[in-house]
Amino acid sequence: MNSFTTDVIVVGAGPCGLFAVFEAGLLKWKCHLVDYLPVVGGQCSEIYPKKPIYDIPGFPQVLAGDLVKNLLEQGKPFHPTFSLGERAESLQKLEDGKFRLTTSRGTEIIGSTVILAGGLGCFEPRKPAIENIVFFEDRGVEYIVRDPEFYRGKKVVIGGGGDSALDWALVLVEIASHVTLVHRSQQFRAAPDSVEKAMKLAENGKLGLITDGQIIALAGSESLERVTVQHNDGRMESVECDNYLPLFGLSPKLGPIAGWGLGIEKNAVTVNPTTYATNVEGIYAIGDICEYPHKLKLILCGFHEAAVALNAEYKRLHPEKKHVLKYTTVTGITEL
Amino acid sequence: MNSFTTDVIVVGAGPCGLFAVFEAGLLKWKCHLVDYLPVVGGQCSEIYPKKPIYDIPGFPQVLAGDLVKNLLEQGKPFHPTFSLGERAESLQKLEDGKFRLTTSRGTEIIGSTVILAGGLGCFEPRKPAIENIVFFEDRGVEYIVRDPEFYRGKKVVIGGGGDSALDWALVLVEIASHVTLVHRSQQFRAAPDSVEKAMKLAENGKLGLITDGQIIALAGSESLERVTVQHNDGRMESVECDNYLPLFGLSPKLGPIAGWGLGIEKNAVTVNPTTYATNVEGIYAIGDICEYPHKLKLILCGFHEAAVALNAEYKRLHPEKKHVLKYTTVTGITEL
16 A cells, blocks of 8 residues: 655646645745646646646636646756645544545655645546447547547537537537537526637538527447437428537536545535635635636646645744745746 | 827726726726826836746746736727826716826726726835935936846945845846845844845855944945945944945835725725725725735736626626626637
């Protein structure tokens, strides 16, 4: 059985967890990170490594994968350790005030502070109730667009009426040979200008748009060949396609964290809005996993939350010290 | 007289003000920025353009000047307008709920929202009470280190016992031909490891260190040639030098903003810690100019504050709309 002793246990190795390594390092604390995914980077690595992000301050544009690389590099002087491919299962507060985290593989990590940076948790796609959909998974049915290039030249049907369905329709219409968007209503739950763009493309015949139906059957011998759309008036229509993307959202599951005695709301961990502390002293939640009034689920907010949480924890553990915030511009970085 | 109409009036064109342009742009709002400095970038441009910053998330290291360039680039699609070299003088709330800002040059800017991102304000160095110090300003006396290279090969005396004095002593000791640090006490108000480093350098004879005196007189014909140190025991000592840097800190002056009816504390504007709203509806304060519990004066925190303040303002102005936060990863950027 592996066991580690560290200063800060970070649950989640996405961008916020990785930046926590840096902020902890400035306070002379080492971090051990645990992530259920086998690689660092969280959603950035898993869902959209090759998609540019435009809202990281100071980067007019950056690929998610590159951002992750940079964050790893930034934390390097502080030598973080990792348990990847392991889910954080249980957390106990020990008598001396420290925490013991146990993972799905039985690894034990002891630390003084816990930073939950688990993003949306271990999330799963919402699957439509179509009898044989499991058969077609990875044979034409994908719930997540991992690489838009995969769809080059293919006939694609997208199901859903939210941001994900609309935005991917707008992206794939440039790549696939044909895209049909199927939604059961004329009302979309998406950004108005995405809806507007989709409507224009549909008017110009560049996007197939069915707004009164849903896909009820899939067919094909080895792999997907066509889907059946049932219109709201009962009429049936067959649409040929290579791929069907049911983009009805991801259903994030907090997983074991939900059972750790923390305040939970909207499938997230409630925190003090000025310190990001949970209801248990020494445990903080940052990034998409935390919830407080006016919370924005943006990576840049998670960075701030990491800095604030760790500095608040420093004050809690060292109430006697007059804490001097160090400016790296004048002092540089001292390796741990 | 110049006059501008915009959505968001941003007071301060430092990194946080520049990032506010981007966040406002995502909400389809245009910005007009006002800054007392003749260039954008705030302290990054004025005080340390050539110094690397290590704590901007995603940048293991970035020159302050480059960060400013990147932020300008990131805001470009939203076409901000600028009044530089003008101080924000007065602010009135008009009957229709909009604001009118007037600058020191009489420029008028009308907008619905005001974002104060004025950093530490129009700050001035604390000058020691030495009779002829004004004569030697720019003739060997500088209150701010603009470019460390300026001191290459020179004999430098630094006065002060805070972070600024110590950290610059540590930097200049590598560049100048000789550095003497003069402080009236053996107690420093600086990061412990900076103090430790300085002590070691002094022991090895690499840094001159006087910890029981202060500089009371300056002499030289055309420019500074020597300073007189009065030791605490009354003894006088003459130290030859080309430059004297009195680094007793900057005394930030909020300036006219202090008279706008906003809550002020610790020379900063008090804000709601979850929206960064001031006590006047429609006016927000972000970055170093704002104060709330657990506030950290870090650029990365100002970025978060910009995003949160503008999204909170959107909710205030459009209470009826279900606000959908846009993810640039899926939607990209739409030029204004």
